Amino acid sequence: MQDNNDDTRQGLYNEFESEIVKAGNPEAYFDENDLVEIFDYASDMDNYIVKMEVLLYGARHYPASEALATRRAWFYSSFGEMEAAADVNNRVSNGGFLNRLLTLRAEGASDSPDTRSRLDEIVDATSEFGDEDVIQLVDFCAENSMLDWVEENRSRIEAKCSYTPTFIYEYADRAEEISDLPTAHRLFEELTMMEPFTVDFWVRLANVQMLEGFYEDALGSADYALAIDSNYVEALRLKGRLMYRLNHQREKIAEVFRSVLDHPDANDSDAAAYAATIVELGLTDEAVRLLEETISRYPLSQIPIDLLMNIDFQRATPFILQIAERTSFTRDTLVAWAREHMANGRIDIAAELLRLFRDRFVSAPELNFLTELWYFNKMYREVIDIIEESINGLSELRMPTPGLTFPYLMSLIRIGETDKAISEARTHLKDMDTLMQMPRPNRPDSILRNDMSPSGAACLDIGYAAMLRNIINAISANPQLPADSFDPMLF
Structure with a gap:
C-alpha cells in the first residue's frame, strides 16, 4: 500500500514540477489534496521551489484551505519568519497537530519541563500522525536537543503513525546529523529489516557504518543496495570509498569509480575520486586530462583543482588563478x-x-x-x-x-x-x-x-x-x- 502511495505522490510531484514550475501551464489542474501530497513530498525532497509554487497555486485556487495555510506557516518558520508564521497559524481554526506544534516553535520554546509536558499533551490529543506530522515533530525536537524525548516516547508515536518508516527514518537522519552514530545505526538497521528492498535504507546504513569505522559491514550494506539496484549511484560511490579504505585492488576500485563517472548524476567529486585512483595505477597523464576537463565543466569547484595541485602544480596554476579571480x-x-x-x-x-x-x-x-x-x-x-x-x-x-x-x-x-x-x-x-x-x-x-x-x-x-x-x-x-x-x- 505504501509503495503505491509513494508512486502516486511522486507522480503528482513530477507532474506539478513539469506543468507548473517548468512550463507555467495555467490550464494544469490539481485539487487541494493533490497539493498537500505534493508539498509534503517536496519537503521529503527538500525542494523549496516546488513547495513555494504549491503555496502560490493553492493561494489562487484554494484560499480557504487550512491544510495549505498550515504548510504556509511552516514554510515561513523554516526561514525564521516566526511572526509571519504565527500570524498565518493563528488564522487556522482546526487546531491540528501541526498547528499546535508550530505554536510551540513560534513561541521560541526550548527544552524545558513545560515544553516536554506540552509535547506530551499534543501527542496524546492526536489520533494519527501523517508523514509531515512526524517529520516536523522530530525536527522540532532535534533543533532543541530533545531527541531523548523522541526515544522515550517512540512507542506511542509509532502506534499512531500512518507509515512508521517515515518517523524512524527522520529520527535516524537527525541522529546521524548530531553524530549519534550508534542510534542512527540501530534505526537504519531496523528500517532495512522492515523494508529490505528499499535501497536508500541500505545506503544510509552503509554510510553510518562507514562513519563508525565498520568498513566490512558497510561494504556488505552497499553491496546489498546494489543487489537491489545495480545502478544506484550513491551505493556505487560508497562501495568505491569503502574498497579504498579496505585496501582492495586499485584496478577493482577504479572499475567502480569508472562506473560512477559514467552515471548521468556523476559530479566533480566522482571525477576526482576516479582520477586519484588511476594515479596510483600509474595513469597520471590520463588523470590530469580528466581533471582539466572536469575543471572546465565545474570552474568554481576546488575539488578537482586540489587534486591537480597534488599531481602537477604547474598545470593547476592557471585554474587556481582563475577561481581566485572569479570568486574574489x-x-x-x-x-x-x-x-x-x-x-x-x-x-x-x-x-x-x-x-x-x-x-x-x-x-x-x-x-x-x-x-x-x-x-x-x-x-x-x-x-x-x-x-x-x-x-x-x-x-x-x-x-x-x-x-x-x-x-x-x-x-x-x-x-x-x-x-x-x-x-x-x-x-x-x-x-x-x-x-x-x-x-x-x-x-x-x-x-x-x-x-x-x-x-x-x-x-x-x-x-x-x-x-x-x-x-x-x-x-x-x-x-x-x-x-x-x-x-x-x-x-
Missing part, C-alpha cells in the same frame, strides 16, 4: 585553503599556493603565517624578500614578533648572510631590552597584548629575548655551527 578570494580565503593542504601533509603545496598571491601579503596581518610557512618549506630567499619589502629592518617591529623575526634571521643564516643576521638580531635585542624595562602600562605593545596577563606577557618576552641571545651567541662562537642546532623554529 580574500587573504583569509587563501590562508584557509593553504591550511587544508597543510592538514593533509602537503606543506609544499600550501607554500606554492600562497607564493602565487605573495603581493597580497606584503605588510599584511597574515604575513607571519606566510613567512613561517615558507621557512618550513625552505623558501629562505622568499622569506627575506617579503619581510624586507614589508618592514625596514627588525628595529621597525618595536615589539616581540616571533613569526617574522625568527624566520627572517634564520633565513639569513641559512643562505650564508650571518653578519647581517647578527647585526639585525643585536639591534632588535637592544630594542627588546629597552622595552622590557618600561612599565607595562606605558609600553607601546600593551594594547596589542591586553588579552594576556602581565606575568604571562613577561614570560613570553623573556623567552623571546633568550632565543635572540641564543642565536647571537651560537653564531658568534662558531659561524660554522649547523643552523639546526640553535634554530628556534625547530625547538
